[in-house]
Amino acid sequence: MGKPQKNAISPTRVEDYPEWYQQVIKASDMAERAPVRGCMVIKPWGYALWENIVAQMDRMFKATGVKNAYFPLFIPINFLEQEAEHVEGFAKECAVVTHHRLEKGPEGGLVPGGPLTDPLVVRPTSETIIGDSFSKWVSSYRDLPLLINQWANVVRWEMRTRIFLRTSEFLWQEGHTAHATDTEAIERTHMMLKVYTRMVQDYLAIPVIEGRKTAAERFPGAVDTLCIEAMMQDRKALQAGTSHFLGQNFAKASGIRFQTEKEAEDFAWTTSWGTSTRMIGGLIMTHGDDDGVIMPPRVAPAHVVLLPIYRKPEEREQVMAYVSELADTLRKIRYADRDLVVEIDDRDIGGARGWDWIKKGIPLRVEIGPRDMAKDSVFVGRRDHGHREKTAMPREAFISGLTDILDEIQDHLFQRACRFRDDNTRKVDDREEFYAWFTPKSVEKPEIHGGFALSPWCGDAACEATIKEDLNVTIRCIPLDREEEKGKCICCGKPSNGRVVFAKAY
Amino acid sequence: MGKPQKNAISPTRVEDYPEWYQQVIKASDMAERAPVRGCMVIKPWGYALWENIVAQMDRMFKATGVKNAYFPLFIPINFLEQEAEHVEGFAKECAVVTHHRLEKGPEGGLVPGGPLTDPLVVRPTSETIIGDSFSKWVSSYRDLPLLINQWANVVRWEMRTRIFLRTSEFLWQEGHTAHATDTEAIERTHMMLKVYTRMVQDYLAIPVIEGRKTAAERFPGAVDTLCIEAMMQDRKALQAGTSHFLGQNFAKASGIRFQTEKEAEDFAWTTSWGTSTRMIGGLIMTHGDDDGVIMPPRVAPAHVVLLPIYRKPEEREQVMAYVSELADTLRKIRYADRDLVVEIDDRDIGGARGWDWIKKGIPLRVEIGPRDMAKDSVFVGRRDHGHREKTAMPREAFISGLTDILDEIQDHLFQRACRFRDDNTRKVDDREEFYAWFTPKSVEKPEIHGGFALSPWCGDAACEATIKEDLNVTIRCIPLDREEEKGKCICCGKPSNGRVVFAKAY
Numbered sequence A, B: 001m002g003k004p005q006k007n008a009i010s011p012t013r014v015e016d017y018p019e020w021y022q023q024v025i026k027a028s029d030m031a032e033r034a035p036v037r038g039c040m041v042i043k044p045w046g047y048a049l050w051e052n053i054v055a056q057m058d059r060m061f062k063a064t065g066v067k068n069a070y071f072p073l074f075i076p077i078n079f080l081e082q083e084a085e086h087v088e089g090f091a092k093e094c095a096v097v098t099h100h101r102l103e104k105g106p107e108g109g110l111v112p113g114g115p116l117t118d119p120l121v122v123r124p125t126s127e128t129i130i131g132d133s134f135s136k137w138v139s140s141y142r143d144l145p146l147l148i149n150q151w152a153n154v155v156r157w158e159m160r161t162r163i164f165l166r167t168s169e170f171l172w173q174e175g176h177t178a179h180a181t182d183t184e185a186i187e188r189t190h191m192m193l194k195v196y197t198r199m200v201q202d203y204l205a206i207p208v209i210e211g212r213k214t215a216a217e218r219f220p221g222a223v224d225t226l227c228i229e230a231m232m233q234d235r236k237a238l239q240a241g242t243s244h245f246l247g248q249n250f251a252k253a254s255g256i257r258f259q260t261e262k263e264a265e266d267f268a269w270t271t272s273w274g275t276s277t278r279m280i281g282g283l284i285m286t287h288g289d290d291d292g293v294i295m296p297p298r299v300a301p302a303h304v305v306l307l308p309i310y311r312k313p314e315e316r317e318q319v320m321a322y323v324s325e326l327a328d329t330l331r332k333i334r335y336a337d338r339d340l341v342v343e344i345d346d347r348d349i350g351g352a353r354g355w356d357w358i359k360k361g362i363p364l365r366v367e368i369g370p371r372d373m374a375k376d377s378v379f380v381g382r383r384d385h386g387h388r389e390k391t392a393m394p395r396e397a398f399i400s401g402l403t404d405i406l407d408e409i410q411d412h413l414f415q416r417a418c419r420f421r422d423d424n425t426r427k428v429d430d431r432e433e434f435y436a437w438f439t440p441k442s443v444e445k446p447e448i449h450g451g452f453a454l455s456p457w458c459g460d461a462a463c464e465a466t467i468k469e470d471l472n473v474t475i476r477c478i479p480l481d482r483e484e485e486k487g488k489c490i491c492c493g494k495p496s497n498g499r500v501v502f503a504k505a506y
């Protein structure tokens, strides 16, 4: 597959991880910066991945009784004023619409005209406007639970942006539910976290730790924030999804009242939960290598690319006929709730062709030339293996074993990511060791360092703040399955009941 | 099913069509006005319909090689300045973002802060920003054709709004393609019109006329605008989709250049095509009756509602077990690329229960009580039949015949709509007759009148303008399949080569 080449992506992960990330996205053709500050264009290869994630997750939501709806893009400013705490968290940096017309300006160009009496905010989240609807939709316990999800674009004005990880506009889903009892709302909070875990682990092949945020890291206004935390290959944490139990706080702010079975009046108990295109950043940083992206088969935009090989023009017709027929056969196979997506690439560009698909991370590359045809075999390269490691397989065996191979790749990616995370997770009980681990040796250009430190914490926000201040390390979560364990706080030495996950984070 | 009731919706279509439309939407629980001027909240029942439309149409797009992508919500003002003609058509009334922060104002509330040097427009269409991307993505004939579609929300500041038909924000898809030759682009323009026709006729069960817009009604900047036009039950036309051949105009404005096979440089030939949530308004106005919405089975949010009937509490368990089992059986049946969606409604609200589902337009209502169970039969009401017209059917026959019944309903709705349209379409050759037909008898509260007039036109824009001015009647389209026919222009009497479709329109 082309002339010798060390790696497709420069710099490598070790050389410069942030720059590697940008280059991988470029090389895979998934997305690019938009001409609008802080925004991105999601290109077909990246968007198809998003569509697959959406389709799977949407199916999981619906299986729990959730229904989709759509709420307006614009939010009246006074909606945000109602919820002071919420605004502190979110709406400070957001796009504000103040005019509803363009007019010819004095210098010929277009200028804003038609000022609005009440400016509108472009939703940074739909929390408040969904709350307003809920207050109208709910009047009796019979209307509960109300289980609503929205797939939409949101805008948060970001100063430093990175494609998929932090952009001014991004795509996401936000679920909002209202319940008659706290028990039911808490159950729902956990249920949706489990859906996220299932999605991220079983489909994106990213291992996560399920946990609870500390008060300092909690969603503004939430009683309890659950999250899933994953480790990227620079050993930083990425929060891949959150699920909030909002108690009655949100219902009080939005006026979601209902008549109980006993004819009393009460406020509903609500939850909210969200994930976004950020997951794509997590997928790239979990599986990508120095040759590009690696797509987990269950969400891959395409599963197999067929690469016809012919030297003489007269071979072309034969090879293409064989390839087309194989593609038709493969496209009838179902895998992870989809028909297999098969690409045929017959561009005459030499070795660059195979490399293009390696960089895009397609799970399987299949070369087919006259010699393979003569033996009725195919020459298969797996993206999770080295790029030279290719195997000849009888055509029939390849077809009948294809979904197993894809499952193997899916599993391999997950296991590899688990191993990486475990290798970079340590129980740290000593303050000096903790500080040393989270301090890069090179200050100018920090090397990849640290990881997940499982360390005792006394529960005091002051200790949490000190560590954040000193090292830019935060408590990612208190694992839901942690065991009680007597210890001494990694910061102050006071008694601790158990370990929490400390890490640098995206 | 409840006590005698003449009609579920008041006023009826004949009494007050526009008000009937609002009441039907309310009664069906599909959508409601948002607290933001001119915007709507699409509720679960309405949004599920949209999801089904999206899924089907998306499949059709992809089958023609189109890929989805996502472009930013915001458009720099100077992008709109580039295309003068385009701006005249669209961008005058649009939301303008001028600030990127909210700050505490002098009176305590929040006010816009952080003024932008260059204001941004919330996309009224993504034409220009997609053009910018295309100009970067295309450099050689090898990059063509480029076939891209986007599903997104767009904003056009509307003063008079009606849910689904004209709202400040709506959901839509816009397809954009670039080609190396005019022939190929023209073919694509027609191909996508055919996709729309198939979607609207075969799935929404709305008959359409495929045609070409006159120069006056053409999309700004287009060389040719094709459209599909449907007749609503107030006999007005609704444009349900458009497909534009843009020649090289758009490529010139956006700089979409490519190197040809002969190594010359040329501008690409482009097309664009779009449909929106407006189709839902069309569906309601085509099929709805004085009892509410009627959902065509192929896109219905749900296909069947099971209504358990029991008088004594001890019957409940038995009936519910029977109903659940039936639901499970039905949910395994595939229909129109989906698993059947089956609702169970066991609310204890008497006759209102059945009426709720009639108003929502679910294709089939199935009552099941102890007597039905004893005979192993079900009691079935079809939404396309009168609400009293219900039939007992053996359970097995119902299950095995279900997809046939749904097909029958789908077909019946389409045939009924065809009949209605044909009954209200006339060849009109006489100017007086034309004016009389399009003039309501009651001026104060115009009754339903007019329809589609197939009348000769000389081709002169002045005649078109006169008729629009006099009657608010426009040329909806020049039918693609019209026959040459010598005649005299309905307006000026000069020679005409064929008939065009005149109508009042949404």
Ligand SMILES: [Zn+2]
Pocket (backbone or CB within 6 Å): A457, A458, A459, A460, A463, A489, A490, A491, A492, A493, A494
């Ligand atoms: Zn401490």
Ligand SMILES: [Zn+2]
Pocket (backbone or CB within 6 Å): B457, B458, B459, B460, B463, B489, B490, B491, B492, B493, B494
């Ligand atoms: Zn004329």
